[in-house]
Amino acid sequence: MRRLFGLILLLALALLGAWLWRVVVADPGYVQIALRGYSIETTLVVALLALFIGAVALWLLLGLLRFPFRFWRHRRTRVARECLAGGLVALHEGRWRRAESLLVRASRDPGHRLPALLGAARAAQARGDAAAAGELLASAAEHGDPVDAALLIARQHKQQGDAAAITALFDPLPVAALPPRALEIHLGALVDTGRAREAVLLLPALHASHVAEGPALQRQEARILSAALQQAGDEAELSRLWSSLSRGQKSDPQVVAAYARRAVALGQAEAGIAAVEKTLRRHWSPELVAIYGALPRSGRHSPLKMAEAWLVDHPQDPALLVTLGQLCRHEQIWGKAEAYLQQALAHGAGAEAWEELGHVHAAQHDDARARTAYARALAIQRGEPVSLLPGRSLREEIAGSAELESRSSMGVPLLPHEADPLP
Structure with a gap:
């Protein structure tokens, strides 16, 4: 198709040239230039051709003169x-x-x-x-753009830990003028200076900037929301902020933990514990389970029974087993607390399980075993290897002494001789 179009164009140009030639032959025109007694006479065609050649020569001369500069x-x-x-x-x-x-x-x-x-x-x-x-x-x-230079200055302030200087730098500027990285740094500075509530209002701009996406964006959002909840001044402000969150935000363990802690601090322990329990029923989170054991006890129901109900679906969760040991210690059920903590250690729990086991022994005035448990917790925190017998790992030693709990299909604990044999 392109070749056909080119051929038609050439034919059209040939016809146009032939017509122009007939016009020029019939009347070539006449041009006379007279200046100070001199006269130049020629046809119009020659004059136009000379004018074209002169323009080309002038263009070449100018290009030659400009060549060194270019x-x-x-x-x-x-x-x-x-x-x-x-x-x-x-x-x-x-x-x-x-x-x-x-x-x-x-x-x-x-x-x-x-x-x-x-x-x-x-x-x-x-x-x-x-x-x-x-x-x-x-x-x-x-x-x-001065904002670009301000962004680099803000990065320097961030390295120095001067959040107040960052907010002073970006506060006078409209949010729309901030590049994505500057907006991210500004939000972090607002959180660090106790102005997380203002950062929450800028979350839509953070989403629109695409400076962070996926898990990274979720972590930043959770940090801002958690800080805003922790910085709530009274019960009304905390309740308003919590109610404004989406269902997905209310299921984030970090956000729920921040709400629960602040609710407890403001005398609303019931609301905080209910939020943790509701979240765990929908979205299991070992981090949130660990926080549940540290919350103050509620008079509505036994937290130990609630945690033991979760054990049906998560029988080998180390965080849940440590929480159960902690709750048993609060209720002074020493044997059960020790059994849960031994199971937690058998399933990979770390320093927190040894520390809690030390609390259990100390509450029973067993100072020797308490010191041993505390020493192992400290050793794990320092990154030192912990084993009870040479050539035998800590998990193997604990697993040998811990009796793992078996339950029926209805969730009822079974004695060792009642447990169903493995096929």
Whole structure:
């Protein structure tokens, strides 16, 4: 199809040329140029041809005159591009002085000035030269968007842990003007300065920025919501904020734990415990189970019975077994508490199980065993290996002495001789 179109176009041009030739042959026209006694006479066709040749010659002459300037400009751009690329690589490798030198050279080209100055300022910050970094950032602010320079300053404040300086930097700016990374840093600074409630209002902007997605976004959102709940000033504010959360946000263990702790602190223990229990019924979370054992006891029902009901579906969960041991200790059921904690250790529980076992022994005035349990908890926290017998791991030793609980299909605990034999 393209060949056919080209052929038709050539035929049309040939016909047009033939028609023009007939017109020119019939009347070639007449052009006369007279100046100071001189006269030039020619046909219109020759005059137009001479004018075209003169224009082409003038264009070539101007191009020849501009060639040195274009050569040096292209060379400067190429050198700046190479310096920018080398500087960014050096910045990635941690060669701060080389990166700063190359990026400063790259900033001489107007097309690369802003990114080069920002990179050079970052290199100066990394090597601890605050004065050089400040000068480079000031130059970057003059030649580009001041928000970009402010973002680099905010990153420096973040490394120094100065959240108040970050909020002072971004508070005067509209949220729409903040780039995604600046918005993320600003939200973190609001949380750290006790202004998490304001950060909650900016969560839609955080979602729209796409600076973080998936699990990373969920973690940031949970951190902001948890801080806002912890910073609630009274029961009404806590209740309003909790009611405004979506169902998915209310199922996050970190958020639920923050609500429960703040509710307990404000004298609303019943609401906090109910939120934890409701979440665990819908979404099982070992982290939330561990928190459940540390909440103050409610008069509605026995927390031990509630936790033992969860054991039907999660019989080998170390966090649940440790919580059961803790609840049994609160109710002074020493034997049962010790059995649960031994099962927890057999299933991989760590220092928290040994510490709780130490509390159980200490409550029974068994100081020797309590000291041993506390010592093992401390050793695990320090990363030291813990074993009871040479050549035998801690799990093997505990599993040999812990009797794992068996339950019927109705959830009723069975004695060892009543347990169904394995097929």
